[in-house]
Amino acid sequence: MLLVPASHRLAGKESITLDDFADEPLVRYAEAAYDAFWRIGPRPDGRPAPDGPLVETHADKLEAVAGGRALALAPAGGGNSAVRRDLTAIPVAGIEPCTVVIATRAGERGHLVTAFRESARAASHRSRF
Structure with missing residues (x-):
């Protein structure tokens, strides 16, 4: 944008x-x-x-x-x-989209990490044209 x-x-x-x-x-x-x-x-x-x-x-x-x-x-x-x-x-x-990657420690199950993953996933789906 x-x-x-x-x-x-x-x-x-x-x-x-x-x-x-x-x-x-x-x-x-x-x-x-x-x-x-x-x-x-x-x-x-x-x-x-x-x-x-x-x-x-x-x-x-x-x-x-x-x-x-x-x-x-x-x-x-x-x-x-x-x-x-x-x-x-x-x-x-004409500008190629970039890939966003979220990396966490293996087995990380903390509430904030889980909420961030869900928020990022939802945002990535909303921003597609």
Whole structure:
């Protein structure tokens, strides 16, 4: 999903492609591999994403997007715009979904671990298109 301000030119689109926002700045992250993953680096055409502000927290990312300083890619079903009326999330076609794995100790049966597994399983089914 691409997070954009609610007033952005792409807001309201049913779906977009990487080309639709290729020249727009994306937030940056301090860790290189994390940054490359969330900025789709390198891009299929070899160009880097234009640099937006460096963000350290999820709240920083949301504020940068809401303030119009950058856009941000985010997981589908992540709830990034659900509680903020100044943001909208748009599905991005052509970006391969990633696999999420939950690992626990063998035989772990604690209440919190079980609840987390169930919550993650339910969220993964809700986020499919």
